[in-house]
Amino acid sequence: MKKKLLYVLPLLFLFGSCEKYLDVNKNIDAPAQVEGYLYLANITQQYQGLYWDIRAIGPLTQMMGTSSSTYVNFANQYYVEGSDAGGEIWRIVYWNQGMNLENLINQSLEAEDWTLAGIGYALKAFSWDQLTKVHGEVPLKDAFVPGLLSHRYDYQPDVYAQVREWAYKAVELLERPDDHNYGSKISANDFIYGGDKDKWIKFAYAVIVRNLASLTNKANFKDAYAQELITAAGKAFQSAADDATVKIAGGSQTAPYDDYNNYWGTARPNLSYTYFQHEWAVQVLTGTVPEYDEATGDKIRLDQNPYYPFKLAAKQIITDTLLKEVGHFDPRAVLKLGTTSNKTFEHLNNADSVKNYRYYGGSFSGTVGPIGTAPSYFGRNIASAFSGTEHDGSGRWIYRDDAPYILTTYSEIQFCLAETYWKLGQKTQAFDAFKKGVAADMETTARYIFPGKEGSATGGDKITRELFTSLANQYVDGPYVKNLADFSLSHIMMQKWVALYPWGAPEAWVDMRKYHYDISYTGDYPTHGNGWVQALVEQKWDSDPSKVYKGLYLGPAQVQGRKLSYNVRNEGAPSYRLRPRYNSEYMWNLKSLETLKPIAGTADHYQTSIPWFAYPGEMPQ
Template identity: 80%
Template sequence: MKKLIYALLPILFILGSCEKYLDVNKNIDAPDYVEGYLYLANITQQYQGIYWDIRAIGPLTQMMGTTSTFFVPFANHYYASGRDEGGEMWRVVYWNQGMNLENLINQSMDAEDWTLAGIGYAMKAFSWDMLTKIHGEVPMEDAFVPGLLSHDYDYQKDVYAQVREWAYTAIELLERPDDHNYGTKISDNDFIYHGDKAKWIKFAYAVIVRNLASLTNKTDFAGAYAEELITAAGKSFQSPDDDATVEVAGGSQSAPYSGYNNFWGTARSNLTYSYFQHEYAVQVFTGTVPEYDESTGDKIRLDQNPYYPYKLAEKQIITDTLLDEPGHFDPRVAVKLATTSNPTFLNLDDTDNVKSYQYYGGGFTGTVGPIGQAPSYYGRNIASTVTGTVHDGIGRWIYRDDAPYILTTYAELQFCLAEAYWKLDRPSEAFDAFKKGVVADMATTARYIYPGREGSATGGDKITRNLFNTLSSEYVNGPYVNGLTDFTLSHIMMQKWVALYPWGAPEAWVDMRKYHYDIDYTGEYPSNGNGWIQALVEQKPDSDPSKVYQGFYLRPAQVEGRKGSYDVRNEGSPSYRLRPRFNSEYMWNLPALETLKPIPGTADNYQTSIPWFAYPQEMPQ
């Protein structure tokens, strides 16, 4: 009966009332069969789990800071034993989707419902791709074998290959002729593409692109993976209209269940004021990455600008917002970042007004940053509220109660393609994909703008969609995109980081790990004594032309604001993976964890074990 309970509980949880569905069971005492399409709504909605785990992964990418007791360990690249934070995607794959997804696929295959089976395989490929990128080695072959009380782990290289096989299976099934009359069974329960087979095929190719894009720093990327990535990208998303998102009903406090609202919306209080934009995000978005004195690691103070009193790095990769010239202002800052400026939403269509906003970011574990205090994601220096004359309403941008969950976008794929072309030494094609990526992210960003009400401090975005589009056109035609003359890998990867902010933090973390956080080391990959020691991480200075993420420094990097250290159990290393979910693996599956190499899953520093995708060659034994 365990298997049957696994399949049923998440369905009843999402649908809320089971009265309508009691008649689908043949066994009056317990459920023994659910029609395939009835699994679909629940499976798609479980992708909210990504947003759960971004509270752990966001701080690892310096997109977020946090004061939450449960997530501070992740900001410090350490693992707090005995807790399940950072294990939600583990739960999604093995439990929330779990047997529901397996049953959907198997029953659909038996019934020759090729469309439904293809959708199932596409989602399975997407979920497992994210799972292994976050956690590394995972139980795959043993995952859903009835009767097993322990589950052996599969190594990431094998999981990667299986992900692509599932994606290609999805494509093959979706391309098969299917004369079954589904009516509205798929369209009403598919909250991603409403049964649009053509878009699901593109989505499956997108999974392949994302899977292969994590391998760009491998020595055999050009010969083994690049052409497959390029081919898949050509068959995947063709514009931002193909972006994969999960619809969210919303309803705020009037919703029959709080889960109808976006996990990051005000109604669910999951971001509150325990999470906030990191100072690095503010520096990137505003073009205020500072110059550090390489002899001392300190910033160079100028005191000429009361808002930003430090000497700026000569080369800003994304923008230089403090320079008031057309094309130098990236309007995404006014949407993706929060600001306490203009609390009553006045003159949202005025260029000078919007450009005057000031942005502040916090540290790793505190809201106070180097130049001010980071606001909440809703734009105030207090925890969110939805009552009173001043409140946050239903949120803003993708932090709204009714905002969809973003899974992947055309913009992201274009940056993956640009990086692949760059690695193949095809810079003109890389530049073309890069420009398409920036334009696409502008379109995706604009789609979710909902301006606040003029004169009323009750939440919303602080720019109109019309002004955003005008400024984005200026920016694209300016010196940082179309007019760029010194195009580098940094431009590709940092624009991708901006495009992923913050919904795509898991993929941004993939990129940062495959480039080893810009750690300065010799040989194939960093290690103790070669890139870090117990209390110091050696990172490339911004003057190093091989540095990918300009201005990015880990906590023990010994530059101003980064002179801390990691827990001694990290042995000096930053985190390279999240540990498996405690309540399944560390409670019930320890023997399997103990066999993992090169670092056992039971070791104090298992979170520092470098995953296969980040090794230039194969994993050491």
């Protein structure tokens, strides 16, 4: 039976407060205190929890569908109170990193270990930025105050400002002269940058960029935030070589602990076959977004080709189906999506063969989609297996046992910059950042290619790195990037969505929420009766020039294949936040939740409460 990895440090501090039962500081066999650098490895490894919560957030962004009984409600924008599902980011910040990170920072400051303290502040800024974007209001000032039995919530304006303050503090400390000889203390325990101060400084600035990029729809964005974002982006990542990832040991079935493997790999069957690519993801990445009859909401059936049975929208944003035209094919589909084509990995370096793979997406909660059945992320219509005559081996691409966890990338930062320039009316600068963002995502995507063995159905990627790079160069120089004739905000945001697929689902969800899922409404933000009613979300048609995400329709939308309904407790609204973690807040901090405005945290529809970053002005009281 596999051993499970135990996180010793959090337990150390839990029991360390019990003076008469166990005082580790008076134990002659234990050190007086844990040295700061010893916290670092455990703190960085906790970011696997981001992938845990993508089980909930992926379906909210239509990157994933799921039939998991625990997470299927997220696909329908609602989930039952009483579960810790979708609470892992909360757990990272308050528990898994929690006091470990606080102690790392405080002890390092006291010891004048400026480099280590700066890394700590950068990690803290990143984690809290993720936390508030997913959950909205969170306990900040009361978070780690000893002796409190309840914790007051702080609102996003304060949390956002604090995140940036921590990031700037990280830069200040990392730039401070530090003559301490750390030896391998930092480099051996830093699984992100191996102690490279310059890259940590860039990372801190990247956190600032991500934080401010969620505010682009604020009425005061241009005056209050845009220049700060542009300045930070200039000091953040300079190429895809700066991408922030958490390295892991891997080892598949030979690893001493399951957690040595990537959460999405085959050795930990978490993606199994209860999670699968959504039909919209397939449509976007293959250029098959359909046209809808605006009078009926139905797709227009052609009955000419079983793989293309519907009339396709004339305006595709990412790619199209003209596979023989140079630069029209986006090779990222081969890696980001799963396909049952070519199960024995033949001709992986042949462009004609690779371009003809078939991709199918599922619905919100089932693998059967509009034209076929979605496979697993490993490319089979069964649960993942790592042994047998046919199997998935150690996985493929970032769904691989030894793949690192991706935190943020140069490509993402460039798309944040492109959107900012667009909002400022600086289209030339926006287009330049856009092109850099697409090219960088190609480089990041190629980094994790591990081709399968020719003639053997035993897992791996269905393209060589050589062919991918060739096709990527053609695409970047083609009509959807370099020679784009009708550059728009949709191109920026949908290319960013593709670049984030699926590791960056939390940030993609930020973007979708700040653009209010392309809901059709009048006023500052959608409300009941002005964007949705109990059984229908009214969304912009793809023909609307102001629609950002072409082809995106929520579950209860007015088009074929949707026309569902949300749980009655949503009162017709889509989800705008995840509830706080049940096991802490709803069991121990209920009175503080009750005070939240404009919707109490105890209300049946709290998950529909729009966060501050998505309001053009301040939150209504």
